[in-house]
Amino acid sequence: MTAAILSVRDLTVTFGTREGPLTAVDGVSFNVHRGEVLGLVGESGSGKSVTGLAILGLIDAPGQIAGGSIRLEGEELVGKPEGELRRLRGKRLAMIFQDPMTTLNPVLRIDTQMIEAVRAHDKVSEKAARARARQALVQVGIPSPDERLTAYPHQFSGGMRQRVAIATALLHRPAVLIADEPTTALDVTIQAQILAEVQNLCTETGTAMVWVTHDLSVIAGLADRIAVMYAGRVVETGTVADTLERPIHPYTAGLIASVPSRNKRGVPLAQIPGMTPSLGRLPPGCPFHPRCPRATAVCKSVIPAATPYEASRSARCHHPLLGPETVAA
Amino acid sequence: MTPLISLTDVSRRFTKPLDAAEKVANLFGAGLKEQVVRAIDAVSFDVAEGEVVGLVGESGCGKSTLGRVVAGILDPSAGQVTFQGRDVAGLNARERRAADLAIQMVFQDHMAALNPRKRVVEIIGEAPVVHGLVPASGMEAYVAEVMRTVGLDPATRQRYPHQFSGGQRARIGIARALAVKPKVLVCDESTAALDVSIQAQVLNLFMDLRRELGLTYIFVSHDLGVVEHISDRVAVMYLGRIVELSPTEALFEAPNHPYTQALLDEVPKLDARKRKFSALKGEIPSPLNPPSGCHFHPRCPHAFDRCKVDRPALKAIGPGRFSACHLNDEDDPRPGKAVSDGAVLAA
Numbered sequence: 018m019t020a021a022i023l024s025v026r027d028l029t030v031t032f033g034t035r036e037g038p039l040t041a042v043d044g045v046s047f048n049v050h051r052g053e054v055l056g057l058v059g060e061s062g063s064g065k066s067v068t069g070l071a072i073l074g075l076i077d078a079p080g081q082i083a084g085g086s087i088r089l090e091g092e093e094l095v096g097k098p099e100g101e102l103r104r105l106r107g108k109r110l111a112m113i114f115q116d117p118m119t120t121l122n123p124v125l126r127i128d129t130q131m132i133e134a135v136r137a138h139d140k141v142s143e144k145a146a147r148a149r150a151r152q153a154l155v156q157v158g159i160p161s162p163d164e165r166l167t168a169y170p171h172q173f174s175g176g177m178r179q180r181v182a183i184a185t186a187l188l189h190r191p192a193v194l195i196a197d198e199p200t201t202a203l204d205v206t207i208q209a210q211i212l213a214e215v216q217n218l219c220t221e222t223g224t225a226m227v228w229v230t231h232d233l234s235v236i237a238g239l240a241d242r243i244a245v246m247y248a249g250r251v252v253e254t255g256t257v258a259d260t261l262e263r264p265i266h267p268y269t270a271g272l273i274a275s276v277p278s279r280n281k282r283g284v285p286l287a288q289i290p291g292m293t294p295s296l297g298r299l300p301p302g303c304p305f306h307p308r309c310p311r312a313t314a315v316c317k318s319v320i321p322a323a324t325p326y327e328a329s330r331s332a333r334c335h336h337p338l339l340g341p342e343t344v345a346a
Numbered sequence: 347m348t349p350l351i352s353l354t355d356v357s358r359r360f361t362k363p364l365d366a367a368e369k370v371a372n373l374f375g376a377g378l379k380e381q382v383v384r385a386i387d388a389v390s391f392d393v394a395e396g397e398v399v400g401l402v403g404e405s406g407c408g409k410s411t412l413g414r415v416v417a418g419i420l421d422p423s424a425g426q427v428t429f430q431g432r433d434v435a436g437l438n439a440r441e442r443r444a445a446d447l448a449i450q451m452v453f454q455d456h457m458a459a460l461n462p463r464k465r466v467v468e469i470i471g472e473a474p475v476v477h478g479l480v481p482a483s484g485m486e487a488y489v490a491e492v493m494r495t496v497g498l499d500p501a502t503r504q505r506y507p508h509q510f511s512g513g514q515r516a517r518i519g520i521a522r523a524l525a526v527k528p529k530v531l532v533c534d535e536s537t538a539a540l541d542v543s544i545q546a547q548v549l550n551l552f553m554d555l556r557r558e559l560g561l562t563y564i565f566v567s568h569d570l571g572v573v574e575h576i577s578d579r580v581a582v583m584y585l586g587r588i589v590e591l592s593p594t595e596a597l598f599e600a601p602n603h604p605y606t607q608a609l610l611d612e613v614p615k616l617d618a619r620k621r622k623f624s625a626l627k628g629e630i631p632s633p634l635n636p637p638s639g640c641h642f643h644p645r646c647p648h649a650f651d652r653c654k655v656d657r658p659a660l661k662a663i664g665p666g667r668f669s670a671c672h673l674n675d676e677d678d679p680r681p682g683k684a685v686s687d688g689a690v691l692a693a
Binding site: 050060061174175176177205206207208209212231232233234235237238239261265271272273275276277278282283285286288289291292293 | 351404405511512513514515541542543544546547549550553554568569570571572574576593594604608611612613614615616617629630
């Protein structure tokens with residue numbers, strides 16, 4: 018197997034609060050290869066967005082990366098000075114956010130913003146930069162790009178704005194793109210258009226992508242691999258097909274079961290009882306145990322370690338839904 | 347049997363009047379006109395007692411406005427809304443209030459819908475006391491009972507909304523609506539902001555309440571999975587009009603209108619692996635300036651000349667099924683979507 022473009026090992030992010038440090042991301046590890054899409058799935062507060070921000074070095078005080086390593090094509094990013102990170106961001110690492118209106122500057126025209134993004138990393142003439150911006154808009158399917166370049170963000174619809182944000186993120190053909198719920202606020206037909214374009218672009222440019230979302234159905238159609246997060250930890254990873262068809266962790270199984278379309282109409286939905294715990298008051302042992310139908314005494318005291326299963330799967334559970342014969346040697 | 351709620355050719359327009367500068371400009375012959383949005387454009391449908399009707403569509407299609415008109419929060423600009431067989435516009439003040447109380451709304455953003463400075467006991471208990479449903483002395487006991495109905499611990503009734511989680515706030519919003527003993531709940535994206543595991547809990551609560559209290563629901567949502575799960579019938583809206591109205595199973599098995607077909611195709615599904623997303627072209631047009639004829643024709647793969655001129659009527663295409671598409675009058679070019687002959691009746 019080729020070396021991963023992005024390799025995250027034991028990443029830990031803490032936030033200082035009055036009640037002491039909160040661990041938002043706790044020992045997260047994963048690899049992403051060239052052209053691969055990793056779906057990072059979890060509910061609110063699971064640490065999925067913070068993981069994405071940490072990769073770009075965008076954790077601000079009171080937060081800090083307390084440990085672990087993030088390697089981009091072998092190069093360590095944790096502890097890199099801000100100036101060097103700036104040269105990477107937008108060039109080899111890029112990010113798209115949920116709300117494009119907060120990504121784009123409302124008082125600058127689209128061309129100003131995109132040309133600035135091109136020239137921030139490449140010494141090219143303004144004319145050449147404009148041509149590249151125009152080309153990027155064409156790629157993401159924006160009609161009449163010449164007129165659209167001179168427009169302001171508020172003149173675009175939500176879907177078009179997100180396309181502009183994606184076009185800007187892909188200007189430098191980054192090695193890794195972090196996408197934090199970029200289609201959550203969009204209608205299904207627009208979401209499908211954006212997913213189609215992102216899919217094409219990543220295939221063409223070989224960009225590896227980390228797609229952060231709470232929506233398992235989007236991941237099912239888009240990603241190659243999946244990492245399920247709960248209370249700051251990755252509780253299960255594997256290929257999308259394995260994970261969704263034969264989940265190992267009871268939390269993954271519960272998430273899949275509570276998607277309405279998986280259930281018979283009129284029959285009560287399978288639900289996970291209780292709610293996601295607050296990070297400040299995590300239960301001892303496996304943080305999922307108060308909601309878990311398989312929990313026993315050991316779950317209340319011992320945090321389960323990441324255990325490998327089958328070829329390329331891993332899960333943290335004392336009572337996995339797959340038998341011991343599937344544990345990888 | 348008379349339907350519980352009946353809408354006949356209901357329209358709702360929003361007008362932006364000319365401001366002073368524009369009026370002055372008009373004196374000099376600028377010819378500026380008021381901008382009118384037809385949020386709902388001559389919509390008719392019935393809701394039977396005990397039924398769950400799902401309203402789906404993309405942003406700006408008018409589904410929330412329609413929900414609000416049904417709930418009596420907005421008055422229709424034209425057309426007739428009847429509740430229990432009586433025209434709502436013709437009711438006297440007391441009858442109107444009874445009708446308004448009988449149809450309650452549950453909103454999307456529960457943090458915005460609940461007064462942050464009031465305790466839960468006041469939020470839930472205020473309306474039933476004001477409307478004389480319970481005496482002020484019995485409020486605490488009544489609130490405790492309502493809280494138990496929606497799965498909240500009555501011991502938390504002295505807390506403020508911010509002290510609850512998102513799922514619990516959704517339950518408070520539902521409890522507030524239930525406190526005035528409504529017959530109908532209009533749920534406007536009530537589970538959209540919740541995590542899937544919490545959404546499942548709230549959807550189950552809606553279904554339990556329906557069984558226990560015999561409630562009727564209008565369920566407004568952009569999430570087709572949720573609507574498919576909870577609704578008996580589904581109305582699909584596009585730019586202010588209902589384009590298809592059908593029992594849920596039939597709609598999801600064999601959608602008739604090209605827009606419904608496209609919409610169902612776009613829904614990401616859990617069992618579709620690494621699929622190729624092939625998108626419906628274009629975006630929903632501005633409701634300020636909707637296309638002529640069938641609103642969907644610029645995006646429709648089957649559009650022909652008549653679609654650009656004639657507004658298609660919502661016609662019966664099968665038992666309980668209605669669709670507003672000219673293709674149902676023609677030799678149907680859509681593969682496998684031919685409608686059995688004789689099924690086309692005037693609506």
